[in-house]
Amino acid sequence: LAGFFPLLVGVGMVGLSLVLLFQGWMGRGEAAKPFGRWQKPAVMLAALVVYAVLLEPLGYILATIFIAAVTLRILGVGSVKLIAVSSIVLSVSVYTLFTRLLGVELPAGVLTFLE
Secondary structure, eight states, X not given: OTTHHHHHHHHHHHHHHHHHHHHHXXXXXXXXXXXXXXXXXXXXXXXXXXXXXXXXXXXXXXXXXXXXXXXXXXXXXXOHHHHHHHHHHHHHXXXXXXXXXXXXXXXOXXXXXXX
């Protein structure tokens, strides 16, 4: 019973994939679209690599502030104040939710007083 939901999601994904595959073979699918600019995905990929490297030494909160700020900037949020406040609120809220309420250990990094 514990594995029922993942099985259900997996079956649904396979079923929807088969529908898309069938539509492509029948020529009823959408035409391919050009990829567009590569700079934003490249910056996001580089930021994710930096995030993965910094997660342990800096800790979850500081590393997540970084990745959230980069993501918001890539998405076009222009206000530095909004980016800063949103990134801090997001990282502290998620850290608190996971560590205090769900009992998941996340790296504290340089913020050792959080442990």
